[in-house]
Amino acid sequence: MTDLIGFLATMLCLTSMFCIVKLIVRYRSGEPLLTPLPENPASWDGFDVASLFVLFIVCQGLCVAVVQLYFPAANSDTQVFSNTSTEIVVTVAGSKGSDVLGYQLLANAIAMLVFTCVAALILRVRGASWKSLGFQDEAPLTGLWLAGLTWVTIVPPLLAISAFLDRFVKPYSHPVVDFLQADRTAWAIGLVIVTAVVAAPIAEEFFFRRVLQGWLEVKLGDWAVVVSAVCFGVAHLSHGLGWIPLIGFGLAAGYLARRRGTILPSIVLHALFNGLSVMLLLLSDLN
Known part of the structure; x- marks a missing residue:
């Protein structure tokens, strides 16, 4: 198993180097x-x-309030749950802490999906088309191919930067990582996948790469990609130094969204990126 992973990692790095040279x-x-x-x-x-x-x-606050209502905290410890641009203090009681964080993850996933739907409908009512919102792709297969190719290109350098920062500067921290390390049941893994691989890519790409970047493109042109990428990284400041490689990811996703005129490839790219992170975390736990 270790040899296979090493072989795949080597091939991924070589392919990434080839793509970077071509670019x-x-x-x-x-x-x-x-x-x-x-x-x-x-x-x-x-x-x-x-x-x-x-x-x-507001969506996140309401979902957190619902979780706290059904999981009242007494004689409890305080933990911090953070997601993109918000950081919420969650009080976790006794041995049920893992369950509470699990429901907290589920609440955040629901909040992100509800936000995306409501925000899209609001902009539609205000005159935006589905195409201008980035939800239509005239060549979806080409978009999927470009998302996969971009993923292959950026993953090795970004993981190398993350590993260097984690090892020599400051360890990476994230509530999702802590939750998955504490609870490795199918329920926990499923919640992490729904949150990190489904809900977060949809909501974050819609807001950062279409709502924010789309507005900035009218004023700044290509520089909108840089500004939205920096905002995306800054939104993750509470996760240690993970925001540094995330700016690089934001540049790639933003450039892809700008050139394609749709956020669907960047959503796929984001899902692949987060999915690999979850898989690596699970493999590290097994080892």
Whole structure:
């Protein structure tokens, strides 16, 4: 098993190096890294972006309140649960701490999906089309291929940066990691997958790569990718130094979304990236 993982990791690194060299050659020859498709300019403004950010916090707060209502804390320990741009203190009672954090993860997943649906409907009512919201892809198979190719390209360097920071600077911390290390049941693994591989990619790509970046593209052009990537990284400041490689991920996902005119490939990219992180965590626990 170890030999197989080592072989796959080696092949992934070699493929990543090949892709990076190809991108450098294209850039130096003046060719675009990705052929741009027609743009879908955002019809919303800065007030809409700020309002949807507040909506996201409200959705999370309501879901957290429901969990705390059904799991009253008495003689308990305080733990911090954080997700993207919010950090919420959760009080966990006795031996039920793992269960409470599990329901907390489920509540956050629901909050992210509810936010995405409500925010999309609000923007639709205000005149945005499904295409301008990034939910339509005229060539979905090409988008899937580009998402996979981007994943292969960025994973080795980003994991190398993460490993260096975790080993020599400051250990990475995340409530999802702590939860999965404390509870490795099928229930816990399923909750982590739903939260990290399904809900988070949909909600975060919609907000950062379409709502925020789409609005910034009208004003800043390609620089919108950089600004949204930095915002995406800063939103994860509570997770140790994980925000540094996440800026790199945000640049790749943002560039893909801008060139494709849709967020569907970036959602797939995000899901693949988080899915690999969960798999590596499970494998490290087995070892």
